[in-house]
Amino acid sequence: MSKKLTSRAEDYSKWYNELVVKADLAENSAVRGCMVIKPYGYAIWEKMQAELDRMFKETGHQNAYFPLFVPKSLFEAEEKNAEGFAKECAVVTHYRLQNDPDNEGKLRVDPEAKLEEELVVRPTSEAIIWNTYKGWIQSYRDLPILVNQWANVVRWEMRTRLFLRTAEFLWQEGHTAHETKEEAIKEAELMNNIYANFAENFMAIPVVKGLKTESERFAGAVETYCIEALMQDGKALQAGTSHFLGQNFAKAFDVKFTSKEGKQDYVWATSWGVSTRLMGALIMTHSDDHGLVLPPNLAPDQVVIVPIYRSDEQLEEISKIANLIMGDLRAKNVSVKFDDRTTHRPGAKFAQHELQGVPLRIAIGPKDLENGTVELARRDTLTKEIVPLDSLTPKIENLMEEIQSSLYKKALDYRSEHTTEVDTFDEFKEVLKNKGGFISAHWDGTAETEEKIKELTKATIRCIPLDTGNEEDKCVFTGAPSKGRVLFAKAY
Amino acid sequence: MSKKLTSRAEDYSKWYNELVVKADLAENSAVRGCMVIKPYGYAIWEKMQAELDRMFKETGHQNAYFPLFVPKSLFEAEEKNAEGFAKECAVVTHYRLQNDPDNEGKLRVDPEAKLEEELVVRPTSEAIIWNTYKGWIQSYRDLPILVNQWANVVRWEMRTRLFLRTAEFLWQEGHTAHETKEEAIKEAELMNNIYANFAENFMAIPVVKGLKTESERFAGAVETYCIEALMQDGKALQAGTSHFLGQNFAKAFDVKFTSKEGKQDYVWATSWGVSTRLMGALIMTHSDDHGLVLPPNLAPDQVVIVPIYRSDEQLEEISKIANLIMGDLRAKNVSVKFDDRTTHRPGAKFAQHELQGVPLRIAIGPKDLENGTVELARRDTLTKEIVPLDSLTPKIENLMEEIQSSLYKKALDYRSEHTTEVDTFDEFKEVLKNKGGFISAHWDGTAETEEKIKELTKATIRCIPLDTGNEEDKCVFTGAPSKGRVLFAKAY
Ligand SMILES: [Zn+2]
Ligand SMILES: [Zn+2]
Numbered sequence: 001m002s003k004k005l006t007s008r009a010e011d012y013s014k015w016y017n018e019l020v021v022k023a024d025l026a027e028n029s030a031v032r033g034c035m036v037i038k039p040y041g042y043a044i045w046e047k048m049q050a051e052l053d054r055m056f057k058e059t060g061h062q063n064a065y066f067p068l069f070v071p072k073s074l075f076e077a078e079e080k081n082a083e084g085f086a087k088e089c090a091v092v093t094h095y096r097l098q099n100d101p102d103n104e105g106k107l108r109v110d111p112e113a114k115l116e117e118e119l120v121v122r123p124t125s126e127a128i129i130w131n132t133y134k135g136w137i138q139s140y141r142d143l144p145i146l147v148n149q150w151a152n153v154v155r156w157e158m159r160t161r162l163f164l165r166t167a168e169f170l171w172q173e174g175h176t177a178h179e180t181k182e183e184a185i186k187e188a189e190l191m192n193n194i195y196a197n198f199a200e201n202f203m204a205i206p207v208v209k210g211l212k213t214e215s216e217r218f219a220g221a222v223e224t225y226c227i228e229a230l231m232q233d234g235k236a237l238q239a240g241t242s243h244f245l246g247q248n249f250a251k252a253f254d255v256k257f258t259s260k261e262g263k264q265d266y267v268w269a270t271s272w273g274v275s276t277r278l279m280g281a282l283i284m285t286h287s288d289d290h291g292l293v294l295p296p297n298l299a300p301d302q303v304v305i306v307p308i309y310r311s312d313e314q315l316e317e318i319s320k321i322a323n324l325i326m327g328d329l330r331a332k333n334v335s336v337k338f339d340d341r342t343t344h345r346p347g348a349k350f351a352q353h354e355l356q357g358v359p360l361r362i363a364i365g366p367k368d369l370e371n372g373t374v375e376l377a378r379r380d381t382l383t384k385e386i387v388p389l390d391s392l393t394p395k396i397e398n399l400m401e402e403i404q405s406s407l408y409k410k411a412l413d414y415r416s417e418h419t420t421e422v423d424t425f426d427e428f429k430e431v432l433k434n435k436g437g438f439i440s441a442h443w444d445g446t447a448e449t450e451e452k453i454k455e456l457t458k459a460t461i462r463c464i465p466l467d468t469g470n471e472e473d474k475c476v477f478t479g480a481p482s483k484g485r486v487l488f489a490k491a492y
Numbered sequence: 493m494s495k496k497l498t499s500r501a502e503d504y505s506k507w508y509n510e511l512v513v514k515a516d517l518a519e520n521s522a523v524r525g526c527m528v529i530k531p532y533g534y535a536i537w538e539k540m541q542a543e544l545d546r547m548f549k550e551t552g553h554q555n556a557y558f559p560l561f562v563p564k565s566l567f568e569a570e571e572k573n574a575e576g577f578a579k580e581c582a583v584v585t586h587y588r589l590q591n592d593p594d595n596e597g598k599l600r601v602d603p604e605a606k607l608e609e610e611l612v613v614r615p616t617s618e619a620i621i622w623n624t625y626k627g628w629i630q631s632y633r634d635l636p637i638l639v640n641q642w643a644n645v646v647r648w649e650m651r652t653r654l655f656l657r658t659a660e661f662l663w664q665e666g667h668t669a670h671e672t673k674e675e676a677i678k679e680a681e682l683m684n685n686i687y688a689n690f691a692e693n694f695m696a697i698p699v700v701k702g703l704k705t706e707s708e709r710f711a712g713a714v715e716t717y718c719i720e721a722l723m724q725d726g727k728a729l730q731a732g733t734s735h736f737l738g739q740n741f742a743k744a745f746d747v748k749f750t751s752k753e754g755k756q757d758y759v760w761a762t763s764w765g766v767s768t769r770l771m772g773a774l775i776m777t778h779s780d781d782h783g784l785v786l787p788p789n790l791a792p793d794q795v796v797i798v799p800i801y802r803s804d805e806q807l808e809e810i811s812k813i814a815n816l817i818m819g820d821l822r823a824k825n826v827s828v829k830f831d832d833r834t835t836h837r838p839g840a841k842f843a844q845h846e847l848q849g850v851p852l853r854i855a856i857g858p859k860d861l862e863n864g865t866v867e868l869a870r871r872d873t874l875t876k877e878i879v880p881l882d883s884l885t886p887k888i889e890n891l892m893e894e895i896q897s898s899l900y901k902k903a904l905d906y907r908s909e910h911t912t913e914v915d916t917f918d919e920f921k922e923v924l925k926n927k928g929g930f931i932s933a934h935w936d937g938t939a940e941t942e943e944k945i946k947e948l949t950k951a952t953i954r955c956i957p958l959d960t961g962n963e964e965d966k967c968v969f970t971g972a973p974s975k976g977r978v979l980f981a982k983a984y
Contacts, residue, residue: 031561
């Protein structure tokens with residue numbers, strides 16, 4: 001905890017890795033590519049879950065739970081989806097261990113306990129869920145189905161990074177079934193909007209809502225909606241996706257319904273998800289060289305109180321005041337912790353709370369006792385001021401909102417400064433190299449051009465923004481006709 | 493939904509299976525032994541989770557998340573634990589699928605993507621967690637660690653039953669680390685008490701707190717505390733366990749700490765868990781031949797309102813009253829739903845809510861509009877009465893408490909009637925055969941006698957009750973000295 005972080009300017013990637021570990025958010029485990037989410041990191045994830053879950057339920061969704069395993073024969077049923085995930089599947093082949101006869105005290109896989117059919121550890125659950133929905137849906141009366149699942153999934157990755165890309169991660173995956181194409185598209189859009197709302201109002205991260213190009217689309221989707229955010233190193237991060245799946249899964253699993261008019265048709269589907277990857281986005285958007293910076297809406301402790309004392313008597317007096325402050329703040333729904341650990345000195349506590357991004361720190365010392373004041377320190381601006389006790393609660397209530405919106409504004413300013421319209425490919429390369437961020441450029445709409453630009457620059461099309469003006473022009477690379485600007489960036 | 497349930501008297505096991513499916517709680521999936529928890533069943537599980545999570549946090553525990561997979565070499569480190577779970581482990585051996593060259597459109601495991609070390613899908617997480625704690629613990633300052641995890645686990649089972657025994661299930665597992673033996677034992681006892689409190693006050697299930705015998709103990713534990721409940725068919729169900737693990741895992745993973753006095757010692761451990769098996773206990777304790785009966789404290793909807801109308805005008809009037817009722821009830825924290833679906837007739841709605849165990853049903857019809865009344869029906873007693881609107885809210889508030897305690901009392905009476913002290917083995921067998929339930933009998937304390945009784949009667953020692961009087965006597969089977977009575981039963 002005591003050693004300083006590598007600075008962002010020095011090595012952004014190293015800064016991120018150090019911060020995640022030192023702020024007690026997560027760490028690598030003994031299992032290749034799998035992380036341990038530590039209590040402090042998990043507490044932030046729980047706040048995210050609670051908000052998202054509330055938003056899902058308010059829009060009529062219910063939670064359920066489907067099996068971890070997908071039998072291979074179901075997994076391969078929707079061809080494009082299977083093709084997209086086949087290369088990163090963990091596969092269970094046996095169901096028993098036995099004593100290793102050649103190796104006292106060790107175990108080995110029992111060769112006689114081989115499964116008849118291999119089980120894929122879910123990389124996503126469309127297959128197992130649509131196989132289940134087949135039994136749930138007969139008529140239009142059974143529709144819509146609006147179900148979400150909070151779960152772990154596994155996608156085998158060779159190069160992993162805490163939160164951003166791990167073999168196992170936690171997520172929610174919504175899977176809905178509808179009577180009509182229009183209703184399904186509306187649902188996919190609604191959920192993408194909920195993600196955007198959550199990112200902006202809770203995570204304080206501005207996002208661009210858009211559509212993925214065909215080559216970046218979810219395997220098995222007809223259309224993928226997404227929200228894209230920009231990190232402080234100028235790289236983009238896909239923060240959430242919502243897929244209109246058409247009738248692909250209904251056809252693969254033969255899920256039909258009888259309409260009001262008595263006709264049979266395949267069911268229309270969506271799926272949508274956000275994951276612990278959001279933790280990476282949260283960290284990289286707001287944090288600084290001193291450590292994590294948390295928006296108040298997602299901070300497990302919004303305020304921490306640190307006593308500074310020389311005698312037990314002083315501590316007792318400070319504790320009384322701290323208890324009053326805590327009572328007042330909690331009555332206003334501000335979460336607050338009194339850090340009265342005797343194992344750590346105030347300096348160490350200050351350093352820890354700074355590193356862990358607690359939005360406000362109150363210090364109370366002997367002078368404050370005399371003057372009826374406290375010292376109030378803001379994590380985001382690193383500013384301090386002396387505040388009289390009697391104006392503390394309203395001050396903090398205001399600051400909760402001010403910090404939340406100030407973090408958002410700062411991130412928005414950064415993104416505005418780092419979104420550049422370019423009209424030539426030379427400019428494109430120059431901006432990408434020297435400035436980074438989103439590049440708004442015309443594209444001819446072909447996968448070929450997209451692929452060539454990626455090969456030459458490592459930038460991909462992050463999305464076709466939904467609010468793009470349909471200004472026609474020429475592709476920045478080929479000069480062929482373009483229907484509008486799209487956003488390019490290097491991405492996580 | 494429309495067909496009647498098999499009655500408990502006819503076939504208890506069939507009744508249970510039908511009820512779980514027809515009440516929309518869960519169903520079998522395409523994956524052998526794995527269930528789908530349907531939205532209504534999951535909503536009940538969420539209520540359980542919320543209460544337990546609150547209780548854990550109030551006693552200083554934090555949530556975290558550890559990997560799904562355990563490398564074989566870690567899994568086998570604590571020998572007894574490994575031995576106990578080896579025979580039911582799902583094992584991941586490969587990390588990729590490929591197109592099957594012999595089978596167009598099908599996939600097969602890529603033989604070149606074989607893992608160097610197999611990964612066990614966690615049946616429980618002591619191994620991976622203690623391997624992690626090794627990095628977290630250096631000194632007494634790092635203790636205690638009070639961590640809980642909500643997760644899925646897999647234990648391969650040959651004979652499975654929805655909620656009661658499934659290959660994959662959901663649970664929470666607490667894993668704590670302590671300086672002293674005494675502190676760890678206190679923690680194990682505390683958590684067992686929390687489970688008992690939850691079972692009795694929320695699930696309305698009376699439980700016996702006790703210790704497991706050595707042969708029924710958790711693999712790797714020094715002592716296993718448990719809560720045991722009695723189902724309506726006279727079989728016992730283990731509803732939760734809390735283990736004092738001694739220093740077994742600390743030794744297996746070499747986790748030492750420096751004490752205040754500067755000495756090195758191994759860390760003391762506990763683990764404790766309850767699972768979706770509790771759903772089975774809840775169903776089997778209270779439900780009847782009409783379907784599920786839910787205690788108000790765990791019912792997703794405590795009250796449902798069904799309108800009975802012939803004209804749109806009537807529906808409109810009823811809706812106005814329903815809205816007023818809902819406003820009043822919600823202000824009193826009673827959850828209520830207005831079932832105004834036009835796709836179902838009142839009779840079908842009544843049948844569904846009865847089957848799904850909604851504690852109270854309000855019906856409002858044309859007569860009620862005239863008289864300013866509603867019809868109020870209790871699910872647990874199946875009684876109905878006409879209630880004037882102006883006394884409805886206080887009436888329902890009272891009923892919430894009355895139903896909750898009445899269900900508890902009924903279950904407690906059943907258990908008292910079905911707990912029999914016996915002093916001869918003939919009596920033992922007779923009671924077990926004709927009456928079932930808990931048999932309180934003297935036992936000589938040997939695993940041999942325990943095993944013989946099990947072979948002869950299929951009854952096992954459910955627990956050594958904590959409040960057993962230390963009345964010395966003779967073993968019901970061998971006549972050898974006994975230190976007190978223990979509880980035998982056939983069990984789930
Ligand atoms: Zn810049
Ligand atoms: Zn009886």
